Amino acid sequence: MSLQHFSHQHPLVFIESQCHEIEKVYCFGCGELVSGSSFGCVECGFYLHKQCAEAPAEMNHPFHRNHNLNLLTRNPYWGGCICDFCGKTCENFVYHCSCKLDFHIKCALFSHSIAEKRNAEFQDIPRIDPSINTGNVTEELKKAECFACWQPLLYSVYFSPNSGFYLHAKCVDLPAEINRHFHQEHPLFLQFNSQRLSCKICKEPQRRGFVYCCSLCKFALHIQCATIPTKINQPFHREHPVLLQAVDECLPCQICQETTNLNDVVYFCSICKFVLHIRCVSSPPIIEDKLDHEHPFTLFPRQFFTFLLLLYLFLYYCSKLIIKLD
Numbered sequence: 001m002s003l004q005h006f007s008h009q010h011p012l013v014f015i016e017s018q019c020h021e022i023e024k025v026y027c028f029g030c031g032e033l034v035s036g037s038s039f040g041c042v043e044c045g046f047y048l049h050k051q052c053a054e055a056p057a058e059m060n061h062p063f064h065r066n067h068n069l070n071l072l073t074r075n076p077y078w079g080g081c082i083c084d085f086c087g088k089t090c091e092n093f094v095y096h097c098s099c100k101l102d103f104h105i106k107c108a109l110f111s112h113s114i115a116e117k118r119n120a121e122f123q124d125i126p127r128i129d130p131s132i133n134t135g136n137v138t139e140e141l142k143k144a145e146c147f148a149c150w151q152p153l154l155y156s157v158y159f160s161p162n163s164g165f166y167l168h169a170k171c172v173d174l175p176a177e178i179n180r181h182f183h184q185e186h187p188l189f190l191q192f193n194s195q196r197l198s199c200k201i202c203k204e205p206q207r208r209g210f211v212y213c214c215s216l217c218k219f220a221l222h223i224q225c226a227t228i229p230t231k232i233n234q235p236f237h238r239e240h241p242v243l244l245q246a247v248d249e250c251l252p253c254q255i256c257q258e259t260t261n262l263n264d265v266v267y268f269c270s271i272c273k274f275v276l277h278i279r280c281v282s283s284p285p286i287i288e289d290k291l292d293h294e295h296p297f298t299l300f301p302r303q304f305f306t307f308l309l310l311l312y313l314f315l316y317y318c319s320k321l322i323i324k325l326d
């Protein structure tokens with residue numbers, strides 16, 4: 001069995017895994033030691049892992065709907081090249097898109113499996129629950145962030161780092177597409193953030209990883225920002241629904257009194273023009289794995305609790321006073 005690969009002038013022959021046990025050889029595609037079966041040109045000492053040799057020259061990636069990725073034999077830039085999935089430098093072959101998106105072969109293939117929901121490919125990777133496994137947590141693991149959402153890895157159940165990837169189990173199961181009423185025109189697709197868009201809710205940029213976005217309108221949401229409740233029950237405003245939406249007016253927030261910016265995504269009642277900043281509504285409950293939760297959550301502003309506390313203290317002192325007067 002032989003293969004003509006675009007990266008080498010001679011045909012590459014198939015080599016069984018045991019042939020590499022005598023001398024150590026490295027793969028020209030990924031730079032790692034060749035352990036399993038491979039394709040090689042023995043005269044030139046040129047080897048590729050079977051997976052690296054069979055990686056397609058052009059890839060249609062569901063997480064980058066705008067363009068195809070092309071496999072290049074070396075980094076296309078003058079300076080260094082960083083993988084947009086794992087954040088490490090690409091020294092060998094790179095999957096590249098002209099919109100400055102780059103991936104190691106294994107990172108492009110693995111993220112492609114996630115997108116295609118080929119769960120069999122990560123079913124064998126052990127999952128670790130950080131609330132149970134509190135023992136051998138290294139400093140590196142404490143600092144590690146998930147390649148999909150860029151939240152700390154130890155926030156929820158994650159795949160064993162021996163797989164070479166830092167990923168939450170929930171982040172490989174995200175829906176490919178969501179709809180939000182504050183961007184009614186188009187659905188939002190789970191994509192690599194190639195346009196380096198800032199999140200419309202928290203305004204923070206995110207260099208790598210996935211966002212839910214509409215590339216046409218340059219509208220993006222972080223994965224974690226896409227999960228905040230779309231409707232809230234407000235104790236001060238029970239008459240009408242208070243919905244998460246983009247508001248094309250500048251109005252004062254009813255909690256902090258600061259004026260909102262044009263087209264900010266805020267909690268809003270359109271009938272009364274009642275506005276609340278998302279950040280002013282006391283920390284929203286964490287709703288894991290429920291991207292399309294439509295039921296209202298009751299949220300109380302901090303000032304409401306302060307009011308209750310003061311009322312309690314006032315009544316307490318009044319009762320003391322009444323006892324004394326008696």
Ligand SMILES: [Zn+2]
Binds near residue numbers: 029030031032049
């Ligand atoms: Zn390789």
Ligand SMILES: [Zn+2]
Binds near residue numbers: 046
């Ligand atoms: Zn050769």
Ligand SMILES: [Zn+2]
Binds near residue numbers: 084087088103
């Ligand atoms: Zn990578």
Ligand SMILES: [Zn+2]
Binds near residue numbers: 097098
């Ligand atoms: Zn592109």
Ligand SMILES: [Zn+2]
Binds near residue numbers: 147148149167171
């Ligand atoms: Zn994650």
Ligand SMILES: [Zn+2]
Binds near residue numbers: 200
């Ligand atoms: Zn955000």
Ligand SMILES: [Zn+2]
Binds near residue numbers: 183185186216217219
């Ligand atoms: Zn759009």
Ligand SMILES: [Zn+2]
Binds near residue numbers: 241
């Ligand atoms: Zn109202």
